[in-house]
Structure formats: C-alpha cells, structure tokens
Amino acid sequence: MAKEFLGEFEELVLTMVAVLQEEAYGAAITAEIEHRLRREVTLSAVHVTLYRLEDKGYIRSKVGGATKERGGRRKRIYTVTSAGLAILKAMKEARMGLWKLVPQLKIS
C-alpha cells in the first residue's frame, strides 16, 4: 500500500480520467459519472477533485480545443501520470487482496 491515500471520490475521478483518455475534461467526467454510476455529482466537486489530484501529481493537464457547445471556451484535458496509474493499481490490488480474504459463503 502506498503512503498516499485517495478518497473514494478522488479514486473515482482518477479512474474516470484514465478511462476517458483524450476526452477527460470536467464536464465530460461529470457526465460520465452521472451516466455510468447514476450518481448526482456537481461540476464544482469534480473540478475541486481534479485540482487536488493535479496538486498531488497523479494527473497533469493541458489546454485542449474549443467547441461551439462550450461557447468557444477551451477545454482543459487531464491525463493520468505514472504516479497516478501506480496508486490506482496499488489500491485495486489492495482491495482485491482484501476481497480474497472474505469467506466465500455459498448460497444453496
């Protein structure tokens, strides 16, 4: 287990950044979370989490293209850094390890 620790929402957003690849920007991530997890999230929560992850060095950002839908404002595209990928993996493994320890109850 790494020294750093990610919160549940942070982990979720980080995973989404990894999933969405070149389309990972605030509005898209929010929409994906809402769509896939059926969970109400606000844009501001996602943005705050993204900034925090960037501060921690798990993601980095660059300025992307503008679309008409965005009123000509440019996107900020986030990509996962290797440190981010490492912590995602570490967390997943830790969880899998724990899951294995759960007695497998059979339902007859």
Add this chain to the structure above:
Amino acid sequence: MKQQESLPKWAGYILKAICPARLLEEVEGDLIQRFNRHCLSHGMSRARRKLLVDIIKYLRPGIFLRHTISFNVNGFSMLRNYILSSYRHVLKFKLNAAFKLVGLTLAVFSLLIIAMYVSYHLSFDRYHRDYERIFRVNTERTENGIPERYGIAPLAFGQILSDGFPEIESYARIAVANRSDLKFNGKVVWGGVFQADSSLFDVLTFTFIEGDRRALREPGSIVLTRSLAKKIFNETSPLHQVLTINNGEQLFKVTAIIEDMPDNAHFRVDAFTLLAADAPFNINNIVSPPEFVDNASMLYVKLRPLATKASFLTRLENTLDKSVSKKIRKELGFKIYLQPLANLYLDPPLKYEFTRKGSTLYLYIFSLLGFFLLSIACINYTNLSLVNFLHRAREMGVRKIMGGGRREVVVQIIIETLLYCVTSLLLSVLLLYAVFPSIKEVIDPALTLSMLLKPGPVLIGSVALFALLTASAILPASWFVNSNVIADLKGAYGAGRKIKANVVLLYVQFAISAICISATLTVGKQMTFIHQKDLGLDRRNLLVLTMPEDFTKGKMIQLKSALREIPEVVNASNSSFRITGGYWKDWYTVEVGNEMQSFELYEVFSDDDLFATLGMTLKAGRLFNADNRADSGAAFVINETAVRALGLEEPVGKRILTHPEDSGKWEGTIVGVVNDIHINTLHHKVQPLVMRLPWQNEYPEYFVYVRVSEASANALHAIRATYHEIQPGYPLELEFVDDYYNGAYAAERKAFTSLQFATLIILVISSLGIFSLSMYMSARRMKEFGIRKVLGATIPQIVFVNVGHFLKIAMVASAIALPLSYLMMEEWLGGFAYQTNIGIGLFVWVFIIVLVMTILSTGFVAVSAAKVNPVDAIRKL
C-alpha cells in the same frame, strides 16, 4: 434549440467573483457545455436552476482558496519616486503648496474641535453600566386641555415597584432638594444634596472611593462626593463624621465617599441622603398640579436584559388600577412613559426636570459647520490643484509615455493628497495643542485634549479625513487620467478647458460663504438685540444676594438696614424671584366685567423697596406700602401684560383674591399697574404677573437685590462684611444681575463665537483658493489681455473683465444661498420670544461682504495682469 454561447450575465458575475482568473475559462466552458446539454434533456428552466445550483456550489474552499495574492512590486518602488516628485513640486511652487496646506490645516483643525464637541454631547450618560436598560419613568398630565410632560413620577411608584416586578432588576427614586448648607464643626459649605433610595447604586453607576454600595441603607447616612468632602473636612478623614444640613435637627453620618460625577452626566450632585418621603397614589396626588409636584420625584428603573418597555408599562398600569381606575386616569390625561437614560440630555426639556440640557439644534449647527468646512477645504484643494495642472501636465505626459497607466496616475495623485492630509493633520493637532485653553473656554469647558483619542472623535475624524481625501483627489485624478498625452507634453491647454468643473465648485464655495456670513450677521444682530433690549429694569450695578434657608425675618430687616448704611448702596430689597428664571405661579380670582374669573398668574412676593431698587415705573394707581398694615395681603400690583391677559380696562380698584379656602385672608384690590419686566431670558415671553407683600411676613424671601452707585471692590467688601456680621460662618452668594443675565445666553454666545470663527476660516480658505485661481486665469488670458490693450482697452477695463468673471459667480451664488440661509435663521430665531427682524439690510451686507472678499482676493492679480506690457504678453508663447 439554439445553443447558448455564454453564461447569463448574473452567472458570469457570480462566477468571476468566486473563481480565480486562471481557472475561469475551463470552469466557464464546462458550465456552458453542461447547461446546453441540460437544456436538451431537461428543458430551459430546469437547466437554469441546475446552473444556479452548480455555480453556488463553486463557493467552496477548494476553489476560492486557489486565489493567489500578488503584489505589484513596481508600485512600491515607485512610491519613493512619488514622494520625491511631490517634494520637489512643493519646493518649486511654495506659495501653492502653502495655500493648500493652510486651507487643509484650518479645516482639519476646526473639524477636530467639532468632532470632539459632537462626540462629547453624544456621550452623555453612556458611562453607566448597562445604560441601554436604564430608563427614567416620566409622566404626562393634561392641564387646561394641554398635555404637559413631566420628568418626575409619583413617589408612590416606589412602594408599587417594591412589590416585585419581574421586568425590572432594580429601581431608584431621586428627589431634588434646593441648595443646602452643610454644617460641620461650625463651618458651613454649600452643596447640592439629593435624596435617593438606597438602591441608587444598583441602578446608576458611581465610583466608590471609600465605603460601598450599601452606604445608603441606614436612615441618617450621607454619601459625599470627593470634592465636597474635601471642602468640608480638608485633610481629616471624612468617614463616620457627623454633620447637619440647613441647621436641621437631624444628624447625618458620612458612610461613603464617591468620585465626583463625570462631566457627561445628566445631573450634577454633591451628596446623597436617604429618601424618606412617601405618599399614597390617589386621585388628589395626580389631579392638582402642586400636590402632584410635591409628591413626585425622579424615578429610574433598570429593566432585566430580556424585558420589554411595553410589558413593564402594562404591568405598572394594571397595578395602578387598584388605586385609581384606568378610566379616571384617562379622563385626567395621566400617562406614564419611559425615557432611555442616554436620551435624557438631548431630548427636549420636560417640566420639573432636574436635568442638564443639551441642544440638538447646536449639535446640528456644529455638524453643518463641519460639513461646510470640509467642502470648502476640498474645493480649495481642487482649485489649487487646477492652478498647478499646467505644470504637472508635462510630468504626467512623460509618465504616461514611459508606461504609467490609469492606476499609476491615480495612485500618485492619491499619495500626494494623502501627504498633504497627513501633514495638515499633524499641523492641526499641534495647533490645537497650542491654543486648546482658549478653545475650551469658547466651546465647552468640559472638553479635554485626551478626548481626541476616544473612539468617537477618532471615528468622526477619520471618516471626515477619508471624505476629504477622496473628494480632494477625485477631480485632479480624473483630469490627469483623461488628459491627452500629446497635449500634456505640449502644455497646450486652452483657457476654457477644465474651468467648467471649477465654476461649479466656485458657486458652491461662494454659496457656503454667503450662508455663513448671513448666519453670523443674524446671530450677531440678535446678540446685540438681547444686550440692548430694555428689560423694564435697570440691570447695571444691580446685585443679587441669595440667603440661606434658615435666614430669619429679624435678620433680614437687620441686613437691609445695615446694607443701606453703606455709602455706595442706593437701595436694597428682598424678593421671591431670581432674575433669568424662577417665579411662583398660582390661581387668582379677579373681578372682570361684573363677574369673578379664575386665572393662573405668576406671582412675586417682595417688600415695597423692590420697585425703586430695580428701577421699575408705575403706570397707574399706587404701589403697596409695607408700613401700612392694611396693605399686607390686600394690596396687589400687576404688570401691563396681566392687564392685557385679564382683559381689564380700568384695572385699579378691581377685586382680586387667591386661595378662597382661607376666606378673606388673601383678598383685596388691585392698587397699581407697573411696567413689564423681563425676569426670564428673552426665549420666553413676559408673563402676566401679580406682585404682593410677603406672606404675612412669616418668613422672608431669600433673594436680596442691592442697587449700588458703583460696583467698586470697596462696596462689595462692605456688603460681605455686613452679611458675615449677621450670619457668621456662612459663605455669601453674591452675583451681578448683568453677569447673571448674560450667563443665561451662554449657549448662544458660544455658538456665536464658534460661528464667527468658522466663518472667518471659511472666508480665509475661500480667498486663498480664489486668489490662486484668479492668478491662473489671468496667466491663461494674458495674450487676450495684451490684444485687448493693443486695441485700446484701458487698465480699469481689463481689471473689470478679470474681476467681473468672479464677481458674476459670487453674486449669483449669494443670491441662491440667501433664501436658504433666511429659512435657517428664521428657525433659529424662532427659539426666542423676542427677536430682531432679519430685514433687507442683512442681505445687502452679505452682498457687500462677498463683493469685498472677491475684489480683495482677485483685484491684486487683476491689476498686475492689466499692467503687463502688451508686447511682452503677446510675444509670449
């Protein structure tokens, strides 16, 4: 649906306020995208609602803590440069800088005084602990159909309140005694002694030096202030000493010493004894005025923190129903109301209110003067800055070319103005320190320099300074910001530019000057009027002596005859009234036509020497004669106002009586009519008056009037010696009626002096500004004057052109200001029953003074401009 390209305006504003600039584009873009998608899926109105929620949720630390605070280091390094260039500028244009500084200093100096004065008067009684919860119980009674408000409440309320009112924490009654003579070891000292409940120290705040708040529990205990204790006992320890009051039988033991009451307390007192008097609450005690007053005292209550005035009053009213029913009280117009402690000083006076009274009118006048001074100082500073504009324009042009933007220009102007303001503040504090003793004498002896550090004056002063700074910087800054760089560098400005704003300022300046001048003239006229008004008595060389309460009839006769033996004494008389206020009032029944009618008349008891001593004249009939036994109680003399008020055509010989219950005792005829005399100040009308011999000479009246041929030290010494021989051990209270009379107009005199002073300052500041402005204008128009001269204009014509510009403004401004000041002065004069008329002459004088001021401040420059050789003027750039 058409796609939105930007956020609604309100959303944009909120977002900009919350979000750091570098995050704004991303956040905005995401919001717009999300909004557009919501529009498609949920419809416009729900999308809007969601947008609002989204935006508001940005208000979280994760977002706004990402704001970085940055300093513009460049601004700091320029600071030195700004100060340096201001300094050089001052050196280069010394006169201009000096004028600016003098104007600001005088204004700030006056403002500081006004701030001290105003905050002192607003600070009254706020030193009491929990003063917000302390109230005085006042009453209202209807007399002759007119509701009269009293500052006192029936004594019986004490008993009623002591039964336990859940709304009040404590209460205390304070009864006022007349002047008291405190006697200790044969030595007599005067002091104001009040009677109070023992709970006094729980309601009002006093500082104990010795003893504690239980000091008044025992009957016969007395609490002294420090200064009175020192007067009586000198160095001996006052505690547990025993003294008597007014030669009475009762002995009083000193149980505590309190600190003297502060200057901002609504009553001043030297000692407290325990209040023993009590009276039942019944209809008699509220229906008849004398009985009401005799059985009432001041009553202070301290409410509990959460209790309301209304709930307390309701409970009190309900309790009173047991004694006098609500219906009867309503018929009598008897009402009770509470007055907050902090308002006692400034609220309008009530009957029988033993309270020092401030005047909101003078507070307003002083505040208005402060505002005027502030405006004049700002206008003056702006005018002087304009005069300098040309010279500064080049500097500003260079600064702008080197990259100085709006912000830098404004900062520079503000820093320069700030430097002037701070310097003038320091200078005015120094000035204040230097002349403070005379300021104190003129404005208010209670002022102290340390008041400058109290929160009130600091607050008022800093608000005023901030206003001064802003108002003075705003116009110069806008000129420099908006001026054209090229024109700045060429120094090419026409005479007309920039002047427009200044013309408006000039109008304001002249108008304020005109208002102040007319106010000063009016107040001055009224003061002269007061001084010269015929009072119906000769008040020069007239002395009034006040006798102690135990002065006997025998001693009085002895004193009068001894006084008459002094060569300088022309006449002496004793009487019941005191000049500038205070005589008795009673109901008289007078024969008018063929029936007897009742009137409430003012009354004076005196011996028959009073008329000669005061210098009154007999208008009809005869005066009463003390030697004639038949005159005692039967001969009445009335004044001319009484003749008019009673509607008598032939007053002499008419029947008059008072107190019919003593049948026949006070019955007689009007024997004579005398002229009206002004016993009160001129704020009050002369009242209908009855004069008569003292009550069967049971006891003498205490005010002895002495007419002397000249007020020499010898005469005064002889009078004192005579008194001490008859009443050894007692100090003599002796005053000149003239001083007394003038002293009654102290508030007006102070206002007059302050007004004169403020007007002078306003005129000086205005003249400085106008002088500089005219210098600037004539420099601008030099070429024009040259051409005029070449074409044949004479020097006087050119002077007239120059001065005329200002004269026109001055005259128009005064014409606008005069009706305004007329209304203000009418209001002030309304406080006097006898007033001078304002008259057209006053307006003429205002015009003349403004005219002279304008000519004096512009004439010199105009003449020197007109004398310049036209060739030089035209050749000049």
